[in-house]
Amino acid sequence: MLSTADAEVIRALRRNGQISRAEISHMTGWSRAKASQEINALIEKGYLVEAGEGISNGGRKPRLVRFNNQLGYIVGIDIGATSLEIALADINGLILRRVVEPADVRQPPEELLGRCSRLILDLAIAYGIHPEQIFGIGVGVPGPVDFTRGVLLAPPLMPDWENYPIRNFFKETFLSAFVVVDNDVNIMALGEQHSSDAANLDHFLVIKIGTGIGCGIMAGRKIHRGSDGCAGDIGHICVDKQGPICRCGNHGCLEAMAAGPAIAEKAMQAARDGKSELLQKMMISNGGLLTPENVNAACREGDEAALAIIRASGQMIGDVLAGLVNFFNPSHIFIGGGIANFGNHLLIAIKRAVLRQSLPLATTNLTISFSRTGSDVGVIGAIMLALEYLFVVKDDPHYSF
Amino acid sequence: MLSTADAEVIRALRRNGQISRAEISHMTGWSRAKASQEINALIEKGYLVEAGEGISNGGRKPRLVRFNNQLGYIVGIDIGATSLEIALADINGLILRRVVEPADVRQPPEELLGRCSRLILDLAIAYGIHPEQIFGIGVGVPGPVDFTRGVLLAPPLMPDWENYPIRNFFKETFLSAFVVVDNDVNIMALGEQHSSDAANLDHFLVIKIGTGIGCGIMAGRKIHRGSDGCAGDIGHICVDKQGPICRCGNHGCLEAMAAGPAIAEKAMQAARDGKSELLQKMMISNGGLLTPENVNAACREGDEAALAIIRASGQMIGDVLAGLVNFFNPSHIFIGGGIANFGNHLLIAIKRAVLRQSLPLATTNLTISFSRTGSDVGVIGAIMLALEYLFVVKDDPHYSF
Numbered sequence: 052m053l054s055t056a057d058a059e060v061i062r063a064l065r066r067n068g069q070i071s072r073a074e075i076s077h078m079t080g081w082s083r084a085k086a087s088q089e090i091n092a093l094i095e096k097g098y099l100v101e102a103g104e105g106i107s108n109g110g111r112k113p114r115l116v117r118f119n120n121q122l123g124y125i126v127g128i129d130i131g132a133t134s135l136e137i138a139l140a141d142i143n144g145l146i147l148r149r150v151v152e153p154a155d156v157r158q159p160p161e162e163l164l165g166r167c168s169r170l171i172l173d174l175a176i177a178y179g180i181h182p183e184q185i186f187g188i189g190v191g192v193p194g195p196v197d198f199t200r201g202v203l204l205a206p207p208l209m210p211d212w213e214n215y216p217i218r219n220f221f222k223e224t225f226l227s228a229f230v231v232v233d234n235d236v237n238i239m240a241l242g243e244q245h246s247s248d249a250a251n252l253d254h255f256l257v258i259k260i261g262t263g264i265g266c267g268i269m270a271g272r273k274i275h276r277g278s279d280g281c282a283g284d285i286g287h288i289c290v291d292k293q294g295p296i297c298r299c300g301n302h303g304c305l306e307a308m309a310a311g312p313a314i315a316e317k318a319m320q321a322a323r324d325g326k327s328e329l330l331q332k333m334m335i336s337n338g339g340l341l342t343p344e345n346v347n348a349a350c351r352e353g354d355e356a357a358l359a360i361i362r363a364s365g366q367m368i369g370d371v372l373a374g375l376v377n378f379f380n381p382s383h384i385f386i387g388g389g390i391a392n393f394g395n396h397l398l399i400a401i402k403r404a405v406l407r408q409s410l411p412l413a414t415t416n417l418t419i420s421f422s423r424t425g426s427d428v429g430v431i432g433a434i435m436l437a438l439e440y441l442f443v444v445k446d447d448p449h450y451s452f
Numbered sequence: 453m454l455s456t457a458d459a460e461v462i463r464a465l466r467r468n469g470q471i472s473r474a475e476i477s478h479m480t481g482w483s484r485a486k487a488s489q490e491i492n493a494l495i496e497k498g499y500l501v502e503a504g505e506g507i508s509n510g511g512r513k514p515r516l517v518r519f520n521n522q523l524g525y526i527v528g529i530d531i532g533a534t535s536l537e538i539a540l541a542d543i544n545g546l547i548l549r550r551v552v553e554p555a556d557v558r559q560p561p562e563e564l565l566g567r568c569s570r571l572i573l574d575l576a577i578a579y580g581i582h583p584e585q586i587f588g589i590g591v592g593v594p595g596p597v598d599f600t601r602g603v604l605l606a607p608p609l610m611p612d613w614e615n616y617p618i619r620n621f622f623k624e625t626f627l628s629a630f631v632v633v634d635n636d637v638n639i640m641a642l643g644e645q646h647s648s649d650a651a652n653l654d655h656f657l658v659i660k661i662g663t664g665i666g667c668g669i670m671a672g673r674k675i676h677r678g679s680d681g682c683a684g685d686i687g688h689i690c691v692d693k694q695g696p697i698c699r700c701g702n703h704g705c706l707e708a709m710a711a712g713p714a715i716a717e718k719a720m721q722a723a724r725d726g727k728s729e730l731l732q733k734m735m736i737s738n739g740g741l742l743t744p745e746n747v748n749a750a751c752r753e754g755d756e757a758a759l760a761i762i763r764a765s766g767q768m769i770g771d772v773l774a775g776l777v778n779f780f781n782p783s784h785i786f787i788g789g790g791i792a793n794f795g796n797h798l799l800i801a802i803k804r805a806v807l808r809q810s811l812p813l814a815t816t817n818l819t820i821s822f823s824r825t826g827s828d829v830g831v832i833g834a835i836m837l838a839l840e841y842l843f844v845v846k847d848d849p850h851y852s853f
Contacts, residue, residue, distance in 0.1 A: 082483040195813055205813055254679045266779065270671045277781020278655045281813045288775040289809055301809060374689035374772070375779055378667065380678020408690055408702060412596055412606055412682045 057089060061098055061442050064118040065143070069102040071113035090116055097122055123186030123227065124178075125441075126171050127433030129238065130163070130192050132156050132208055132262045137167060138430045139174040142186070144245070144438055148174045149430065156193060156208055160215040168224045187437030188221050188230045191238035191429050193263070195281040201232040204280070207298055208262070231440045235259065235429060236283055237274050239422065240267030241439075242432030243385050246423050254381045257422060258285075259388035260368065260397075264306045268379070285375070286310065290367050305371050309364040311343040311390050317360045318346045327356035347393040358396060365397040369404025376409040376417060387422030458490060462499055462843050465519040466544075470503040472514035491517055498523055524587030524628065525579075526842070527572050528834030530639065531564070531593050533557050533609055533663045538568060539831045540575040543587070545646070545839055549575045550831065557594060557609055561616040569625045588838030589622050589631045592639035592830050594664070596682040602633040605681070608699055609663070632841045636660065636830060637684055638675050640823065641668030642840075643833030644786050647824050655782045658823060659686075660789035661769065661798075665707045669780070686776070687711065691768050706772050710765040712744040712791050718761045719747045728757035748794040759797060766798040770805025777810040777818060788823030 060075055076086035093099040100119045104112040122142050129136040135154035138146045150170055154163060175182055194206025201218035203209065218230040240257040243249045257267040264286035268275040275282050286306030287299050294303020295313075307313060318341045322330040329352060333345045349357035372384060384405075386398060402419050409417075422428050461476055477487035494500040501520045505513040523543050530537045536555035539547045551571055555564060576583055595607025602619035604610065619631040641658040644650045658668040665687035669676040676683050687707030688700050695704020696714075708714060719742045723731040730753060734746045750758035773785060785806075787799060803820050810818075823829050 080480060080482045080486060082481075085481060252679075254676075254683075268779075270676055271674065273672065275655075275671055275780070277814070278653075278783035279781055279813055279817055281811065282655075282779065282781035284778045284781075284811055284814065285775075287811050288778055289771065299811060370690065371775070374686075374775060377685045377689050378669075378683065378776055378779070379676070380680055380683035380685075382679035410682065410685055410688050410700060412680055413678070413685065416680060 057093060057098075060089065060093065061118060064099065064116070069105075069115040069117035071105050071115050073113055075116075123184045124175075124180055125187045125189070125434050125437050126174075126185055126225075126228075127238075127430040127435075127437065128167055128171075128188065128190045129235065129429030129433055130154065130156060130167075130190070131235065131429070132193050135163070135167065135170075136427075136430045137170050137174065138427075138434060139171070139178060140434045142438075144431075144434050146427075146431070146434070148178050149427075150174065157211075160209075160212045160217070160220070164217065164220050168221065171225070182225055183227045185225045185228045187441040188225060188228045189238065189433035189435070189437030190217060190221070190230065190232045191235045191433045191436075192217070192232065193235045193265075195284065196232055196234045196237075198233060198276050198280045201230065229437065229441050231436050233274075233276075233433075233436055234265070234283075236265040236267035237276065238267075238430075238432030238436055239385075239387055239428050240269050240274055240432065241435045242428035242430070243267075243422060244269060244272070245431055245435050246428075248423055249383065249385075252383055254379065255383040255385065256372075256375070256379070256381050257385045257387060257428075258368070258372070258391075260310060260386065260390040261388040262311050264310050264368065264388075266375075269381075270379075285371060288371050288374075290371065305367060309367040314343045314346050314360055314364055314390065315341050317363075318349070318357060321356040321360065327354050329354045330356060343390060343393075350393065350396060361393060361396045362400045364390070365400025366404045368397075369401040370408065372401065372419075373405045373408035376405055376413050380413050382416055382418065384417070384419045385422040386419065387428060391421060458494060458499075461490065461494065462519060465500065465517070470506075470516040470518035472506050472516050474514055476517075524585045525576075525581055526588045526590070526835050526838050527575075527586055527626075527629075528639075528831040528836075528838065529568055529572075529589065529591045530636065530830035530834055531555065531557060531568075531591070532636065532830070533594050536564070536568065536571075537828075537831045538571050538575065539828075539835060540572070540579060541835045543839075545832075545835050547828075547832070547835070549579050550828075551575060558612075561610075561613045561618070561621070565618065565621050569622065572626070583626055584628045586626045586629045588842040589626060589629045590639065590834035590836070590838030591618060591622070591631065591633045592636045592834045592837075593618070593633065594636045596685065597633055597635045597638075599634060599677050599681045602631065630838065630842050632837050634675075634834075634837055635666070635684075637666040637668035638677065639668075639831075639833030639837055640786075640788055640829050641670050641675060641833065642836045643829035643831070644668075644823060645670060645673070646832055646836050647829075649824055650784065650786075653784055655780065656784040656786065657773075657776070657780070657782050658786045658788060658829075659769070659773070659792075661711060661787065661791040662789040663712050665711050665769065665789075667776075670782075671780075686772060689772050689775075691772065706768060710768040715744045715747050715761055715765055715791065716742050718764075719750070719758060722757040722761065728755050730755045731757060744791060744794075751794065751797060762794060762797045763801045765791070766801025767805045769798075770802040771809065773802065773820075774806045774809035777806055777814050781814050783817055783819065785818070785820045786823040787820065788829060792822060 076083050099116045102115040102117040105115045125140045127138045136151045138149040140146045194203045197204050202214050203212045217232045221230045236259045255269045259265045266283035266285045268283050287304040290305050290308050291303035297304035297307035318330050321327050322334045329349045334341050346357045477484050500517045503516040503518040506516045526541045528539045537552045539550035541547045595604045598605050603615045604613045618633050622631045637660045656670045660666045667684035667686045669684050688705040691706050691709050692704035698705035698708035722728050723735045730750045735742050747758045
C-alpha cells in the first residue's frame with residue numbers, strides 16, 4: 052500500500068512515461084528535498100527505475116525516472132456459474148496469456164480455487180515468470196460479495212462458498228500478490244470502463260443476463276457497491292406479484308420471470324401445449340428438456356413461440372430498467388451475459404420498453420447496446436480491479452482492507 | 453473559485469481553528485516558501501486572517517492563521533410548489549434569520565424570484581449586513597435541474613421556468629454571491645447529510661412525498677445527479693400498467709397512483725361511493741372537494757376508508773422502494789415532504805412493503821425513518837450546497853461551472 056501522494060506520482064508516471072525529479076516536485080508541490088526522498092524510496096521498493104538524463108535547460112542535465120514496467124504481473128479470474136476464465140497480464144493490463152474452461156460453481160471452493168491456482172501457475176510457467184512476480188490478482192465471483200472482507204455473502208448459486216476466505220486462499224500460494232475479490236457484474240463494469248469507448252463515461256450500468264440477472268453500477272466513474280456490498284441485485288426486483296415463486300422466496304422476481312431458466316421453462320411449456328413443432332422436436336431429441344440455447348436456435352429458425360418468449364423476457368427486463376433509468380439517469384446501459392448473446396430480438400424488446408416508459412429527459416442521451424468488450428469483459432475487469440487496488444490510496448475510507 | 457490546494461487549506465482551517473504556517477506546509481507538502489506565498493494570497497483575498505502567535509518549540513514563536521468567520525454570509529432558498537422558505541446563515545452554515553411564506557410556483561419566474569430577492573434584502577437589513585456581504589446563495593426548485601447551467605429543464609409544475617436563468621437573476625442583485633441551483637430533493641439530501649446523525653452515511657436516499665414524488669440520492673457521500681441531472685425522478689416509475697394516466701403521458705406512474713392529488717382523488721371517490729360518512733361530510737363542507745390534508749384528518753379520527761387510502765399509497769411507494777433498495781443498497785431511507793407528515797400509517801406501510809420484497813442482505817442494516825431535520829431540511833441543504841461550492845475544487849470535472 053502506498054500513500055496518497057506516492058500513488059499519485061505512480062499514476063502520473065504510468066500516464067506520462069519518464070519525467071524529471073523537478074517535474075515531480077512541481078506536480079506535487081513537494082520541496083526538492085522531499086521529492087528526492089520520496090522518489091528514492093519508490094525506486095528502492097521497485098516501483099520506479101532511473102531512466103537516464105533528460106535535455107538540459109542550461110544547467111545540469113535532469114535525471115529522469117519512469118514507472119517500472121517489469122515490476123510484476125497481474126492475474127484476472129472470472130468465475131461464472133458454468134465457466135472459468137483466467138488471464139495473465141503485464142502491469143499495464145495488457146493480456147499475455149489466457150485460458151477458458153467449463154466449470155461448476157457448485158463445487159466446494161477449495162476444489163475450484165485449487166484449479167484456479169494450478170491454471171495460474173501453468174500460465175506463469177508458459178510465459179516464463181516466477182509466481183512471486185505476480186503482484187496482483189483480481190477475482191470475480193457470481194454472487195454478492197462483502198468487498199472489504201473479500202468473501203461471498205449468502206450466495207444463492209454457491210452456498211458452500213459463504214464466508215470462504217478467497218483472498219487468503221490465493222495469498223497462500225502467491226506470496227507477493229495483492230488479492231481483490233468482487234462480484235461478476237462489478238468486474239464486467241470495470242472491464243467495460245476500460246474499453247476505449249466507455250473510458251469517459253461518468254454513470255453507466257452493465258446488465259448481465261444468464262442463469263441470473265445482475266447489474267454493475269458505475270457512479271461518478273467508481274463502482275457503486277452500496278452499504279452492504281450488494282447493490283445491483285436487480286434480479287429480485289418484483290415484476291409480477293402474481294408471478295411464479297423465485298428461489299429467493301418471493302413471487303414474480305425479474306430473474307424468475309425472464310432469465311435463462313425461465314426462458315427454458317416457458318419453451319418447454321409451449322412445446323407441451325403444442326404451440327411449436329420445432330420446440331417439440333428439440334425437446335424430444337433432448338431427452339424431454341430444453342435449454343435457453345435451444346430457444347435461441349429455434350428463434351433463429353423463425354419459430355414464433357420461441358421469438359415471443361425472448362421478446363417477453365426483453366420486455367420485462369426493459370420494464371425494470373425503465374424504472375432504474377428514471378432513478379439513476381445513466382448515459383449508457385451495456386447488456387451482456389450468455390442470454391444477451393441471443394441477439395437483437397432481446398435487445399430491441401429491452402430498448403422499446405425503456406423508451407416507452409422512462410422520462411424523455413432521461414432517455415434523450417441514453418444509449419442501450421451490447422457489452423462492447425465482448426466475452427473477455429469480466430477477466431479484463433478483474434485485471435483492472437487488481438491494478439486499481441495495487442496502487443491504491445490507503446487513506447481513502449472506502450478502500451479499507 | 454479556489455485551487456484544489458487552496459480549498460483544502462481552507463477546509464482544514466475551518467475544521468481545526470487556527471494553525472501555523474509550518475503546519476500548513478507539513479499538511480500540504482508545500483515548501484515553506486510556497487506555503488507562505490499561498491497563505492498571503494488567501495489573506496489578501498479575505499479568506500484567512502492572522503491569529504497572533506502560537507507557543508514556541510524553542511525558536512521563534514509561530515505565526516498563526518485562521519479562517520475568516522466574518523468573510524461573509526450565505527443564503528438558502530427552498531422553493532416548494534406551494535411555499536417558499538429563505539434563511540440567512542453565517543459562513544459556518546448557522547441559521548441567523550429565516551422566513552417562510554406561501555407561494556405559487558406557477559407564477560412567472562421574475563415575480564417569484566423578485567420576491568425572493570426582496571425577502572433576502574429584508575433579512576440582510578434586519579440582521580444589519582450589506583447585500584455585498586452575501587457570498588453564496590443556494591437555491592432549491594421543485595423540478596429537474598441542469599446543474600451545470602443552473603436552469604430548470606421541462607419542469608412539469610412550472611413550465612414558464614424552463615431554461616430561465618435563475619443564477620444570473622440573483623447575481624444581478626447580489627454581486628458578490630456565488631449562486632448554485634439544484635432540485636428540491638437534492639437539497640433535502642444535503643440537509644439530511646448535514647444533520648449530525650446522517651453525517652457519516654455513505655449511501656442514503658431521501659424521498660419527498662407531496663404533490664409529486666421525488667428522490668435525492670447520496671452515493672459515496674456525494675449527490676448523484678445522473679448524466680442529465682434528472683436522477684431520482686422516481687415519481688414516474690410504473691406501478692400499474694393499467695393504472696390511471698399520469699401528467700407525463702404514461703399510465704400508472706407512482707406519482708399518479710400514490711402522491712397527494714391521487715390521495716385526494718381516491719378519497720373523493722370513496723365519499724361519492726358512500727364508503728365514508730366522514731369524508732362525505734368533509735367534502736360537502738369543502739364545496740365538493742377534498743384535499744390530502746382532509747384525508748389525513750379523517751384518518752386521525754379513525755376513518756377506515758381514509759386509512760385504507762393512506763396505507764395503499766404507502767404500499768405502492770414501498771413496492772417501488774423495494775426495487776430501488778435491491779438496486780442501490782442504501783443504509784438509510786429518509787421520508788419527507790407534506791404527505792410524509794401524515795404520520796405513522798404511511799411509514800409503516802412503506803416499511804412493510806420494502807421488508808417483504810427486498811433481499812434480506814439489503815435490508816438487514818437498512819433504516820427507514822422520517823426525515824430527521826424536519827421542515828427546515830430543504831433550506832439547510834440549500835445553505836450547505838452554497839457552502840460546498842463556495843470553496844470548491846475548480847479542477848474537479850464534475851463541478852464545471
